[in-house]
Amino acid sequence: MKKGMLMIMIFLVALVPAAVGAKTVTISVSQFVEHPALDAVLKGFQDYLGGQKMDVTYNVHNAQANMATANQIGHQIMGEKPDMILAIATPTAQACAQALKKSPHMQKTPLLFTAVTDPVSAGLVKNLQQPGANITGVSDMLPVGRHLAMVKEFLPGMKRMGFLYNAGEVNSKILVPLFRSEARKVNVEIVEATVSKSSDVFQAVKSLVGKVDAVFIPTDNTVVSALESAIKVCEQSKLPLFNADVDSVKRGSIAAMGFDYYQHGFQTGAMAQRILQGADPAVTPVETQEMLQLHINKRAAQKMGITIPEALLKRADKIYN
């Protein structure tokens, strides 16, 4: 029986072709889950480096939302001995940081994180200005005040705003107190609704109907992946829906002033290039995204029963009809 097992193992190992060894830069990527925004980050990153005519070989791994697999990917990357690691989203960044710590031959390998909201509380860096080790990256912390101002501009009379998120996502949870304190300044009350999985979204939005004047969805992986059900409820009940990422506007949310995750990846690519050319990650400050784009969906606004102020339409970077 042991022999049989061994033979199968040898057979399987033989199936795996050896990695090609060339004099190019190797970047191993650990992405947490397939998701339009995270996929866009990777694409932006690769497009930037591609545009700089850098010869990069990528080893792309995806944990398919499984933490155990994310850990194993950390070990897989140890064996790949890349020149740089790119970790997309918080859980994979933490797993890669831990793998780096355990591999003596990779103490100097730079680890760039991207699409991580709060790298300090995630334990990735000690200080945003002085990361201090070989880990740095780009944070997608939302400029909360600017988002709220946008919603207020659409709905000047708004008194209560629904905030829909997964309480199990650290990236969303930390936004709640930030939104509350900003909202207090403009006399808006935040009403929370939480989900624990994508299939809860429909019911959670229903629970907000009649209680709020608008619904805001942050960059929450769980909610955004089930955005269509939120759109459906909002259209039926004429409840304006806003998002924090522009990809969602295309799908049917009224507007977002946010992140283009492609730009986010693009910016991370620029940082990667600087570090590959010799910049020290220990003194490369963590960046946030400054460029925000306003995307508006006219048809969604119509279906959810609001008229868009002319000033906003003039300012918009992209309008869907």
Next chain:
Amino acid sequence: MTWYAFIGALEQGLVYGIMVLGVYLTFRVLDFPDLTVDGSLPLGAAVSAVAITHGMNPFVSLLLAAAAGFVAGSITALLNTKLKILHLLASILTMIALYSINIRIMDGPNISLLGVPSVLDPLMALGVAGYLVAPAIYGLFALCITAGIIWFLHTELGQAMLATGDNPQMITSLGVNTHHIIIMGVGLSNALVAVSGALVAQNQGASDVNMGIGTIVAGLASVILGETVFGKSGVVRACVAVLLGSVLYRLAIALALGVKMGTFAFTPSDLNLITALLVVVALMAPKIKSKFSGNSAP
């Protein structure tokens, strides 16, 4: 598969092997399909993480995690035995409740354990290469716990537990209270799962409320894989087999990760598919072997 990926699979297989032993206790010994584990794995991680970040010794935190897991398991068993809720539903209820409880315990969905003490530190301090420390320590934990379970199943209580799963009428007629046995067994199982979760969190550098998703899937797959490939006759053999099954399952994932993506039509999103196919191949191994020996006999 590189050497590091192999070591990584070994490490994950051993540390999740403790969880698999727990699943074996409920699924096979007690014949009690228990989904609580998806919640009790992060429960163990949460309790251990909170304890460590408040200054507790990481080894002692494992005992707390085990106690929390035991309580979670016994709640499932109480719902089943006392309130007569079907075992599957009872375990689902505990599992979904634990999601909220875990967030309460951690006061948020994620606690970072990067840079705080862990059970790996004593060996790290001796200067052993970092990537070898975890498989060594987890191997030791897994072996000790496997030995403990084997010993336990040979005690009078353990025998009663085996009998409760096999033939509840018979064991009741012998004057044993099966309710107590089930509460104890499901509790013990979840205590193991929680310890596994605590060790996983200390190794991966974070405790996360979502880390339990898919635990029961991995647990059942490992139990069945181990039994099919390594045999299940007798308690000793079965316990060792399910532990090895866990390692085999993680090896399949490591192999799938190592399949060079991009040059073929494979993309990173094919990972789960490749893993499933590799497990099918492993499950067929004993059949292929018996077929070959069958042909060579005449």
